[in-house]
Amino acid sequence: MTLILIAIGRVIGCYSYNPFIFEKGMIILKKIMIGVIGKTGSGKTSLINSFSTISNHEFEFIDTPGTLALADQIEEKTSNLDYAIFVLPANEKFSGESFALWQLLKYYQIPTFIFINKVDLKTWDKKELDQNLKEQLGSSSILFNDKLRDESLEEIALQDEVLLDKYIKDGHISEEDIRELIAKRKVYPYYVGSALNRDEISTFFNGIKRWYELSNKNKSSKTQRFFDASFIYTVKVKEDDISSCIKALRKIENENPRLNVKWIKQLDEIQVNLMGDLAGKVLEDRLKKDFNIQAQIVPAQPLYKETVNSSVEGVGHYSPLRHYSEVHLIIESGKRGSGITFDADCPWTVLPRNWQEVVHQEILTEEIPGVLIGAPIIDLKFTLIGGISNLAHSGSEDFRKSTRRAVRQGLMQLKAMNQCQLLEPFYRFKLILPEENVGQAIQDISQMSGEVKISDHRGSIVTLTGMAPVSEMQNYQKKVSSYTHGLGYLSCVFAEYRNCHNASEVIESYKYDPENDINFPIDSVFCLNKINTQIRWDQVDKYCLYPMKN
Template identity: 35%
Template sequence: MKHIVAGVAAHVDAGKTTLSEALLYKTGAVRTLGRVDNGDAFLDPDTLEKQRGITIFSHQANLHYGDLSLTLLDSPGHVDFAAQTEQILPVLDYAILVVSATDGVQGYTQTLWRLLKRYHVPTLIFVNKMDADGVDREAILQQLQTELAPGCLPFDWDGDVDLMPEETAEAIALQDETVLDDYLNGTPLSTPMIQHMIQRREVFPCFFGSGLKMTGIDTLLDGLSRWTLESEPAAEFGARAFKISHDEKGERLTWIRVTGGVLKTKAEVLPDQKANQLRVYNGGKSQMVSEISAGGVGVILGLTDTRPGQGLGAAANSPAPLLQPVLNYAVTLNGVDAHTCLTALRQLEDEDPQLHVTWSEQVQEIRVQIMGPIQLEVLQEQLKTRFNLVVSFGEGSILYRETITEPVEGVGHFEPLRHYAEVHLKMTPAKSGSGMTFDTDCPVDVLGKNWQHQVLTSLQAKEHLGVLAGAPLTDMHITLITGKASIVHSVGGDFREATWRAVRQGLMMLLANDGDQLLEPWYQFRLTVDGDNVGRAMTDIQRMHGSFETPTTNGANTVLSGVAPVSEMQDYARTVQAYTHGLGQLECVVDGYRPCHNADEVIADADYHPVSDLENTPDSVFCAHGAGYPVAWDQVPTAAHVPYVMTH
């Protein structure tokens, strides 16, 4: 029997959970067809999900269809919970992307598409709600091919490859040069050939139907059975964690996909941490098992140091998450004990690392980072229902980032008495959205391999702050290019200090030449208003420093699509509801970071003094006459023991 793990993803209200219920019902996995709006959906078992009628957490279901054993992972559809969706992507064999026939490709649909591409997940597309009035199948297919990929092709004929329409066969062949050459030379397409093209993300089979009316479901199941390939398991044990949760008894659950070998109960998964118990979930119910084989999805009890994306055994870690929170909120305790609240939030942060809970000892304040207002409401409800804590949140603030616009060589020197390290780092701007990356280009005869490892470890050990507003750095590549150690006095901590100082010293060098840049998060928005309010909407967008494409019409309404700063548009949905009397609709998806539209104002308000930030100092320490002494950042290049590598 072929076993695959498939995830279901979609824009909110596309009918993703309804489709999942239809798949479960068709295959006999459930006896009754659940409904999201009735609060009885099999894959929305959490109380908060039942109350809100949306998927908030990822869930697992298991079903069989012919010779196909399918583990289905349902994911949230609301953009505020996109981090939950991103967590499951690295463990999928395939994804089912649900697109609403009435709404087409939305902003969040495109975000999901970028994520699926990033994690190299082969994808099948189900166009849902085809029973709605006025739906144009060909127009939807054209939009999929234009906005997602040319390889989005209809696969809803009788599944036999010999019965494939000629135009479909030609379109498939066009997606691969080698396949096209063979096809033009008379070699017909074969099932294995198409399976591998789908697996390589060259072809994206499209199916059409209605989850609510149960149409097109058999064709989709046939497609999953016919066109998918089982992943090749590794011989050595490996597993990848994709979710952390807690059960009703407070037990910590590590959700994993086994990538190789077999995981057995009581096996040591991490140093001094064993799999005390193994479970396999199906909706809200679980079953204890003695082992989970390669390809299987399950839960480990007994691990305390796991996190989503972590590789266990021979499995590698997943890439760092692409989606990051953009809003920062202070917790208003309302008489709740700060330590009790912080402990509860730490548990929720354990489940969702993107929450980024921080505690400021100076102002006695807890802050959390989130994606949007719906997530904030759910967080408030979780604290109340799970921990009996009634708190509120202050006014949100924007999470800014900083980067650089030109290369620089940063120098750090740390030489108090009986200590020694000097580090030179080449800091260069990187592609937007790439985050922070590090490497070394330093000969080992200049600086030993062990010291180079200390430098790279130190670079990764903390979140580096910029010098404009003290915001975290991003979109930079840092390379160790030279340095110096003492045979007698150097220890690892010396290189940590020198490395951190080198980063800050380089930033200060750029600050003097306007080479540092403040970034802010931007929304990609889609605003729908009636014809009478188009002028008002355009004026508002321009006032918010946004931009929009040529307006389009959708019946009696006008649609404006564009981008705008989160700081300006984050509360605009209420304004839209007010001036359209509830008939307008604003959809916003975080579209990454761009240069801040009002940088001077934000920097002035931050009132950040980088030289006074002693925990992130740009200055160095040198030694003379048996004592260490400080050297200001702008004097460090002259005092350094190793000459500059880059020309200045």
């Protein structure tokens, strides 16, 4: 037995792929992993079931979800395949989802066989089918059968310059050459049949058996996922379950980092990234089954933010009895995407270093809200230019309170000058749909205050790309599905914050009153004649002790 094993090891050692593994003293044949890919209703499961009636020791056929709402699961299975079978229903138009799945196979460079299924439901013309397939998937899609015709051999030869020269010279293509072209994704053999009726299933199975290459190992080295797009969803649970739900979601996030679990303090809600409503239902079931948490997952409301379009000096004073602090800040707009930045242009002889550090930390760590709707502020630069302390009465908390007041007082000045700006999140989107629906899509996106362009047009399928507000795009997939009759596919990913397209409407709906926000007051507190006195934000400049810059 030992000599036999050594001999076999020497034989198989000459191949780049070892088809055998040794387990518990036995030689076991590794099976070729073949994923069956296709949209819901294409007949993937029927095809796998039909293969089960055929003696099979070489292949393991792996079913994949048929909806891109479960793109994470599809991609997880696809990235480690040896080969793929791409199933297309003959009785349906080529859809946006199908095109996206085809692009996934291209991204991971998976050698692919194509099966045109359900031909029993439609009278089909070989020439028309071939033409349509080439329009959608390219000229490398070539009809195979038991015996390759001369016209198919010519098409195969045209896919490779070296092979074409060889074919012209010899008039012959070897099976090894064809296998190599398939393995390198230069040729996609397609077969026609009916999985449900088992028409041509044996022919297709034998074709895979004949044309796959044993040494092909396409384990992907890709570090970035193909489906990076997702929609933002809110996870609603009982208040008592919030902490345990976040912990559970963190565990799930370890398996799927794109879940991107966040606690949004301003909205008091948990948010996650998902591919669609169905993925939300799957996550609800997972939380219930594995963690006994009853959750409702719904499309999230957009998280608005606020910035400014001009600059101003903000003043905050806090000196009730036995307390003392005053802070002067220049507040100005920063570069879009810069976040919150801080600088100091104030000598330590004016305001000691320790108090300047308190101001610095308060600006960078405290989420001080804006004055339009109380949303987080962003893309602002703060420069400390002055302040006053008292050796006996100043404390860190005093300077934290005067810093918040300085920020809020400056923002109120800018609001009065109409220089506060509401921002909203924008998605970067890709919309794949039939060409007859392009006009509808462009009109819709324009009405959303979005930007759109045609980035690809292949056969009857068009790809639109652009940017649009999250508030408008969040539920647009349902409308796309309706007007394309299920043939359109929309994917979105957060891109950036831009000026809110309907700011007045949003501000009115929030009904936020900064003067009644007791957590972040806009007025200052002075000790006048030994009496604690609140001074309105628009009068502070008349009472402040450190001189105003302007």
